[in-house]
Amino acid sequence: MxxxxxxxxxxxxxxxxxxxxxxxxxxxxxxxxxxxxxxxxxxxxxxxxxxxxxxxxxxxxxxxxxxxxxxxxxxxxxxxxxxxxxxxxxxxxxxxxxxxxxxxxxxxxxxxxxxxxxxxxxxxxxxxxxxxxxxxxxxxxxxxxxxxxxxxxxxxxxxxxxxxxxxxxxSRFDGRTRDIEPDPGTVLVLGGGVTENDLAAAAAATPGTRWQRAGGTASTWIADPWEALQRAEVIVAAAGQNSVADLAAAGARAVIVPQPRPFGEQVATGRILTDRRLAVVEPAWPGAAVWPSVLDRARGLRTDWSQWGVTxxxxxxxxxxxxxxx
Incomplete structure (x- = not known):
């Protein structure tokens, strides 16, 4: 070799x-x-x-x-x-x-x-x-x-x-087995790019949901979020290559908010996810009043993540x- x-x-x-x-x-x-x-x-x-x-x-x-x-x-x-x-x-x-x-x-x-x-x-x-x-x-x-x-x-x-x-x-999770059912009403937000005020407003606008953040700050960092990915009913994430691959590995129902990146990197990924009906893709962090309908659309997804080719x-x-x- x-x-x-x-x-x-x-x-x-x-x-x-x-x-x-x-x-x-x-x-x-x-x-x-x-x-x-x-x-x-x-x-x-x-x-x-x-x-x-x-x-x-x-x-x-x-x-x-x-x-x-x-x-x-x-x-x-x-x-x-x-x-x-x-x-x-x-x-x-x-x-x-x-x-x-x-x-x-x-x-x-x-x-x-x-x-x-x-x-x-x-x-x-x-x-x-x-x-x-x-x-x-x-x-x-x-x-x-x-x-x-x-x-x-x-x-x-x-x-x-x-x-x-x-x-x-x-994905670093390729080969792992999904053995936890999603917990209804849980929303997991991956990474940064969103303020605590935005999170608080989204949570207040969606009574009956429990919002958790993973990553973005040292206090919310989870070294191995596999269990959290399985347990969440809906996952909110940016359109980075690793994040999307991890969502595919977990078979997640996801809301994707592409972040501004050089060469339109995440916008391009969001476009493909939309075309393949793999996630709800929002061009920017939704306003508080919009979140109930966004989460409902994500819950209704029946995605075939195998087409992302993670395995x-x-x-x-x-x-x-x-x-x-x-």
């Missing part, structure tokens, strides 16, 4: 969660590169290389946002004269110079994908929903040996991409990765 490199983007927890779902199915040694904090425990045969944050700016360094970071639209983030950016790429180059990497997963960074390929290592680039037809994305995808899409077959976003492999929604998706992703450079 050889040696696999894996770059993890540092925004949010989704990229590292996806890594932990796929890693058990991927044989061989893996070296992770990220400016995320190193997890307390790592899977066997996995090492972690900590990278300088890409917004790190020592005293005297110029503001990277004003240092032509896009190279006139050719890239997303390559600021001039930025020591932190140089150290990030230098750490990756040093590792590749010291050892033979058979393949390199990039989740996600146009610059890392191109840089690693320039160093002679074949790449597996993880794509995301939304309009990725801009020049930097097209360059990264064209340079990749495979473009791994964590969404179901037929849900492709934008123009055809050579080497695209749609593996299905990747076996993590293994299919690992197989796709393993094929590169084999």
């Amino acid at each position: 050889g040696l696999t490199g894996w770059y993890l983007h540092h925004h949010g927890a989704g990229h590292v969660t996806r890594f932990h779902a796929v890693r058990p199915h991927l044989p061989g040694e893996v070296v992770v590169f990220s400016s995320l904090p190193r997890p307390g425990t790592l899977p066997p045969a996995t090492t972690w290389v900590s990278l300088t944050p890409d917004n790190d700016r020592p005293p005297g360094d110029r503001d990277p946002a004003g240092a032509d970071p896009t190279v006139g639209g050719l890239l997303h983030w390559a600021p001039l004269g930025h020591a932190g950016h140089a150290r990030r790429l230098a750490a990756i180059a040093s590792a590749i110079a010291d050892r033979h990497f058979d393949r390199f997963v990039v989740d996600v960074s146009v610059e890392v994908a191109i840089f690693v390929r320039l160093l002679g290592v074949p790449t597996v680039v993880v794509t995301q929903p939304g309009d990725r037809s801009d020049t930097p994305h097209r360059l990264a995808y064209a340079s990749a040996s495979r473009v791994l899409a964590p969404w179901p077959a037929g849900a492709h976003h934008g123009p055809a991409t050579p080497g695209l492999v749609e593996v299905g929604g990747i 076996g998706a993590a293994r299919r992703a690992a197989d796709t990765i393993a094929q590169v450079g084999a």
